[in-house]
Amino acid sequence: MKAHHSRNSLKKPHALSFIPQKNEQVQEEILPNGDIILIYQVVYQPFFLKIKRLIGSNKGTSFTKKLQLDGLGVHVWSLMDGKKNVKFIIKEFARHHRLNQREAEVSVTLFLKSLGERGLIGMKEP
Amino acid sequence: MTNPDCSPEKMIAWNGMSVLVPAAWEVDSIEPSHLLIGQDNTQKIEIKWTQRLIKHSLEKYVRKFITQSQKLLGIKIHEEATPRHFIPENPSFNFFFFTWESKTASGNGVLLLCSHCRRLTIIRFFNTFRWKKASLMEAIIQSYTDHSETDICQWAVFGMKISIPDSFKLKTFQFKPGHYQIQLHDKRKRLSLYSWGPASFLLSSTSLENFAKQQIKLPPDGKILNDSNNSQSIQWEFRNPLFEKLNIPETISRLIGFTIFKITHTEKQNRITGILLDAPRTQAHNLMQKVAIESTSFQELS
Incomplete structure (x- = not known):
């Protein structure tokens, strides 16, 4: 048997009830094959800002980055309408692609996590 | 209900x-x-x-x-x-x-x-x-059961349902989203089972044959086993290329490792499954018939 410790972290059932919100400043570019490119601004880290100033480049404090979503990413992105919660998105993703529920849960939550880390989405409490 | x-x-x-x-x-x-x-x-x-x-x-x-x-x-x-x-x-x-x-x-x-x-x-x-x-x-x-009553053992996890000879023992496994793999062995025989998905995405810009070759090093031509609306299977059978060029007597060559790889795309389950078997030539086909893998991936729950 294994020890099971209760952590003071957010419980998963509660986390799955959160509603992903797209960052309104993210631009979308649809490619002919259906993929989507997300274009977003990233603020320079203070360290790089100092280097920029040292070399005499004062052109802004942020730069543009792009992220290309494949067919599966596009599907999850399209499901994020500001109303559907994470649990619903997982269920819909599993149903549409006929995936095992756990497999869909891991895929979608990892994807949402990577979008969140880039600042492309936020999470709204229900 | x-x-x-x-x-x-x-x-x-x-x-x-x-x-x-x-x-x-x-x-x-x-x-x-x-x-x-x-x-x-x-x-x-x-x-x-x-x-x-x-x-x-x-x-x-x-x-x-x-x-x-x-x-x-x-x-x-x-x-x-x-x-x-x-x-x-x-x-x-x-x-x-x-x-x-x-x-x-x-x-x-x-x-x-x-x-x-x-x-x-x-x-x-x-x-x-x-x-x-x-x-x-x-x-x-x-x-609950902890042993099989026959010489065939059932495995069923994450929408994968497998039947294999009981003599095969688990070696390694991984369950990553979109890619499951279970490796087993029985003395000199090796068995690898795969499940990839969703197939509609993975095969959107390539054929099943090319997909198989991207996953496993295979000889150029596979044999198409069946091709229906619901599923398509391709099978490769080959010996280690090192031995292929040598003129080895039949008595020895039948003991040398022989590989069978079968890949199946089941449209209904939107899944691709693969079976890779390394075994002496005399046993390989018989063993392959005892191995089955199917997907029951998606279950509609109320």
Whole structure:
């Protein structure tokens, strides 16, 4: 048997009830094959800002980055309408692609996590 | 209508054991001889079983189990009398019922020692209840098996359903989203089982044959086995290219490793499955016929 410790972290059932919100400043570019490119601004880290100033480049404090979503990413992105919660998105993703529920849960939550880390989405409490 | 929360109807079978659980329950954590099963991240049961054969009596292991559990997990174990109505459906099992409690949780459990295969199993429930006839907990325990009655062993996890000869032992496994792989061996024979998905995405810009070649190093031409609306299979059979060019006598060449790889795309399940078998030529085809893999990936739950 294994020890099971209760952590003071957010419980998963509660986390799955959160509603992903797209960052309104993210631009979308649809490619002919259906993929989507997300274009977003990233603020320079203070360290790089100092280097920029040292070399005499004062052109802004942020730069543009792009992220290309494949067919599966596009599907999850399209499901994020500001109303559907994470649990619903997982269920819909599993149903549409006929995936095992756990497999869909891991895929979608990892994807949402990577979008969140880039600042492309936020999470709204229900 | 059956309530999927209460009726044990889904088989989870892994590395020799099998158990029926409600359809909504899913494996949360998987190791060669340990499973944590839950629903919406609420733990329901934990199953741990021994791979090596137990030599002593259940009583001796009960004492050891109580001491170790209390020391390692900080939980208290209390022996519980076998429920009066309880009649084991599998007579080869000896049972020890118990309750456990930690600072934050408590529950029931049972130790099972199989007199047939001498394996010891612990099933721990993460809730406390009174044993009732025909209850879910009893149904789960009654459905538990730790060995196959035939020479074919069933495996069923994460929407993968597999039948393989019982002699194959688990070597490694991985369950990544979109890519499952289980590797087994039996002396010099090696068996790898694959499941990829969703197929509609993976095959959107390539053929099944090219997809197979991206995954596994294969000779140029495969043999198309069947091609229907619902599924397509391609099979490759080859010897190690090092031996291919040598003029080896038949008596020796039939003992040299021979590889069969079969890949199947099942449209209905939106999944691609693969079987890779390395075995002496004389046994390979016969063994391949005993291996089956299918996907039951998506289950519509109410």
